Amino acid sequence: MAGRDKLLNKARTSPGNLRFEEICQLAEEYGFEFKRQGGSSHRIYKHPNVFKLMNFQNVNGMAKAYQVKQLLNAIDNLPDVEEETN
Numbered sequence: 370m371a372g373r374d375k376l377l378n379k380a381r382t383s384p385g386n387l388r389f390e391e392i393c394q395l396a397e398e399y400g401f402e403f404k405r406q407g408g409s410s411h412r413i414y415k416h417p418n419v420f421k422l423m424n425f426q427n428v429n430g431m432a433k434a435y436q437v438k439q440l441l442n443a444i445d446n447l448p449d450v451e452e453e454t455n
Contacts, residue, residue: 384437
């Protein structure tokens with residue numbers, strides 16, 4: 370749990386400084402499931418309680434800041450039940 374909170378805090382304080390693998394890890398920590406990969410630079414994630422797919426792009430090992438913000442918005446809007454089960 371502490372690692373997840375630390376990663377979430379890093380994403381919130383510096384969304385432009387999150388590595389691609391970290392955004393993927395954060396998504397998985399909050400229940401997003403890897404669905405498919407588009408080429409070598411895009412990964413698509415889906416959450417059962419989120420209508421929109423999450424698309425993360427790898428740019429020289431880093432995540433795009435706007436995609437980090439989209440993930441944070443989705444995490445903030447997850448039902449409270451999700452928080453309790455993780």
